[in-house]
Structures are given as C-alpha cells and as structure tokens.
Amino acid sequence: MPPCATGTSSRSPTVSRWTSSPPSPPSKATPTNSWQPSGPLHDAVVTAMPIFAPDLPPPADHTILIVDDDPTAAASIAGVVEELGYRVEVAHSWVCALEKFSAGSIDLVLMDAVMPGVDGFKLTALLRARARSYTPVVFLTGLTDPRARQLGLSAGADDFIGKPVDPFELRVRIGAMLRIRVLTKALEEKTQRLARMAHVDVLTGLGNRRAFDEEFPREVTRAVQFALDLSVCIFDIDHFKTVNDRFGHRTGDRVLSVMGRVLARGIRGCDRAYRLGGEEFVLLAPETGAEDCRTVADRLRNDFRRACASVLPDRPCTVSAGVASLAGVGLEAAEPRALLAAADDALYRAKTLGRDRCVVAAAANDAVLEEAAGATVGRSD
Incomplete structure (x- = not known):
C-alpha cells in the first residue's frame, strides 16, 4: 500500500451543482494541511x-x-x-x-x-x-x-x-x-x-497418514532429546477382508468407525491415534514404557470386541496389536522408521500366534518370553 499524504488534496472541496459559486480556496498564508472538511455535503x-x-x-x-x-x-x-x-x-x-x-x-x-x-x-x-x-x-x-x-x-x-x-x-x-x-x-x-481436514481421516475422525508422518518424527525427536520413553502400538483388525466380502463395505465402514471411537475415547490427552490406512491403526504414547502401553492396548482390544457386538452380533470381531518402545528395542530404534518397524514385527508375531492379542517387541533373547506372554493374554480374553 503506497504511503498516504499527510495533507489534503490541492483541489477545492466538491460543490453541489446547484451552488451558484464555489467557496473560496484557502488563503495562501494558511498551511495546506490546516483545511478541514466541513459543510452540509461533508456532514451528509x-x-x-x-x-x-x-x-x-x-x-x-x-x-x-x-x-x-x-x-x-x-x-x-x-x-x-x-x-x-x-x-x-x-x-x-x-x-x-x-x-x-x-x-x-x-x-x-x-x-x-x-x-x-x-x-x-x-x-x-x-x-x-x-x-x-x-x-x-x-x-x-x-x-x-x-x-x-x-x-x-x-x-x-x-x-x-x-x-x-x-x-x-x-x-x-x-x-x-x-x-x-x-x-x-x-x-x-x-x-x-x-x-x-487435510490431517483427519474422514471415516473415523482420527489423524490420517499425513498427520502421522508429520507428528511421529517430532515425538521421536522430543523423546530422544529429553531422554524420555516413547511407545508405538499398531492395531490391525483381524480378518477384515472377510467382513467386507461377507457383510459388505458399509458394514466394514461401521467396524472401522467403531475402532476409531474406541481409540478416541480410550486414550490420554497426550496420546495420539491415527488410521494409517485400510484396517490398520497406530497409537503414539509419549513417556510410556512398553508394558504400560501393552496394558492400554489390551484394554482397547477388549473394548473394541464389545463395541463391535452391536455391528456384528453373530460374529466376534477382534483386533491384534504390536507394541514397541524406544527403551525396549534399543538405541538403534531412535530413528522413527526403526521404531515403527519393530512395532510392525510385533504385530506380525501377534497374527502368527493366532490373532486377538498384543505382542511387545523385545531384544532377541527375550523374544520367546514375549511371545509366550502374548499367547497367554490371547487365551485369557
């Protein structure tokens, strides 16, 4: 915007066509910026x-x-x-x-x-x-x-x-x-x-893949910077393709919406939940160890099974989960991709062990113990 002049225009004030003669211009002795608009036309x-x-x-x-x-x-x-x-x-x-x-x-x-x-x-x-x-x-x-x-x-x-x-x-x-x-x-x-809107999954109301890709590296960086733990839990709805094929995509969308509500209502204010795509969801739990995150994941799994009874009353609908934490998988997992890959490997083990369970990623010498614990959780549900 160009600067505005401090004085008034050098033209005389606008005069009505019915006025017999225009008013006299300001005296030469009067400074140009001393003239003030006045008169009936100005007031109108x-x-x-x-x-x-x-x-x-x-x-x-x-x-x-x-x-x-x-x-x-x-x-x-x-x-x-x-x-x-x-x-x-x-x-x-x-x-x-x-x-x-x-x-x-x-x-x-x-x-x-x-x-x-x-x-x-x-x-x-x-x-x-x-x-x-x-x-x-x-x-x-x-x-x-x-x-x-x-x-x-x-x-x-x-x-x-x-x-x-x-x-x-x-x-x-x-x-x-x-x-x-x-x-x-x-x-x-x-x-x-x-x-x-660009960062929200329309069907579930959770963050979408774009939001996760932006926020996950920041959470990892923060955790490493302040020497805090960070857990990641990946959920995958069991036999979801069968639900779509047998009951239709509309029912499948209802199942996905149920999962979104369960996550949104069952996590802390500092936690973040996302739908990565399809039937896969992820939970970020800052300042939380792997075992505490597994406790939360098991509670969410049970909540999902109960909530899905209203959508599929004649067929149990379950979800498997894999958990990994920075402290649990070692310093090499300080990279976001490594931590996510560890959680994904744990999810794969949960699927292999029979689904409807949560498995925690661990060091190689603890893998057998973790798998056994996961199987025990699965049988008790």
Whole structure:
C-alpha cells in the first residue's frame, strides 16, 4: 500500500451543482494541511458513509489498542475512537502495549511512531513476532520523510495518519483497516479448517497418514532429546477382508468407525491415534514404557470386541496389536522408521500366534518370553 499524504488534496472541496459559486480556496498564508472538511455535503457523506457492510461486525465487536507515550494525545485519540463505538485499550509504554496485545483480543493498533526507548518501528516488529493472527497497525505520526514511512512499512505497519489527526480521516482509515482484519480472520479460519481436514481421516475422525508422518518424527525427536520413553502400538483388525466380502463395505465402514471411537475415547490427552490406512491403526504414547502401553492396548482390544457386538452380533470381531518402545528395542530404534518397524514385527508375531492379542517387541533373547506372554493374554480374553 503506497504511503498516504499527510495533507489534503490541492483541489477545492466538491460543490453541489446547484451552488451558484464555489467557496473560496484557502488563503495562501494558511498551511495546506490546516483545511478541514466541513459543510452540509461533508456532514451528509459522514452520516451516510457505510463504514461497515451489513455482513461485517459492528464497531462494538472490535477492540482498538492506542499506543502513545503522551497521555494527553492518547486520551484525545481514545475519545474519538470511543465516540465511533469501538472498545478502546490504551498503553503509554511498549511493555504495556505488548501485554495488552498478547491478550489476543486486539483488532487494530493505532501507534505513535516516535516514542522514547522502543519506538513505534521496533514495537511493530515485536507485535508482529507475537501475533497469533494478522492485526493491522496504523502509525499516527507527523513524520513526512518518505524514508521514515518506508521504514514503518518494512517494520510491519499497514498505513499512516498524519498529525494532527482529523476525526473524519481517522474514521475512514479505521473502517478500512478493520475490513482487512475481518476478511483476514475469515481467511485464516478457513485455512485452519482446511489444514485440519487435510490431517483427519474422514471415516473415523482420527489423524490420517499425513498427520502421522508429520507428528511421529517430532515425538521421536522430543523423546530422544529429553531422554524420555516413547511407545508405538499398531492395531490391525483381524480378518477384515472377510467382513467386507461377507457383510459388505458399509458394514466394514461401521467396524472401522467403531475402532476409531474406541481409540478416541480410550486414550490420554497426550496420546495420539491415527488410521494409517485400510484396517490398520497406530497409537503414539509419549513417556510410556512398553508394558504400560501393552496394558492400554489390551484394554482397547477388549473394548473394541464389545463395541463391535452391536455391528456384528453373530460374529466376534477382534483386533491384534504390536507394541514397541524406544527403551525396549534399543538405541538403534531412535530413528522413527526403526521404531515403527519393530512395532510392525510385533504385530506380525501377534497374527502368527493366532490373532486377538498384543505382542511387545523385545531384544532377541527375550523374544520367546514375549511371545509366550502374548499367547497367554490371547487365551485369557
């Protein structure tokens, strides 16, 4: 957006065609920027101007932060803004401005460019770094140097209003900036919804493969960095192809939905569950050892079997699971692929041992013991 001139246009004010003669232009002795719009036509424009379109929120729904180290100047601007119906917050220092802005309810910032210590240019950069959503910033300044304005734009300012501030111009600029704010928020919310949709499995509501591929390496990195354990459990619904072939894909989808609900309701807030594809699901359990994860997996297996009775009352529906943890399979599993492969191998052993059970990945000399434990769990269900 190009810088806006601090003075008014050199043209005479617009005059009605029925006026016999135009008003006299300002005297040469009068500074150009001292002329203020006035008269019946100006008043009619101000009254009729649709600052807010019908589909945009009214002024009372917006909060404007005024930042000025001069209490008198800040109070003057605040009075004008409040008369327009907006909520107002005032800050006389950069520290106070950061505190009020960080609260997250500010829709527009009106800021003096020249302030002691941290000036408007530096403060704008700080606000932009902390912003969770795009918030317009308008400088209130008497600076006319183009380089100063370019510096303001580079720091993140969106517009300038010259001092002394004309209430009419202030109203117009506020309306324009808040339109940008409203439309930007709508775009940000839509983008966030699309991002969530891109990471969610539509059928089950769990994270999808894309979400898992992005989040799993981060969890592994975090666990290794802070010397924490991390368990991975892969679930695979037993004989799912037979369910689809015999009862139809609609019934198969209901079975998958049941698994999604069981996982979503049966895990902690810090855990994450995903549908990798087909009938395969995975659970990430941060700061959890393999045995604790197996306990959770067995509970989820039993919950799934009971919940599926309403979908397939005449045929038990079961799920097998394989668990692996960073601590349980050794340091070489600090790589995400290695840890996932260990869990997948454990799942394969669970299938080989007769399904409907959970097997924990272990070192080679413990493999027989783990398989026996898994078989015992399977027989007790």
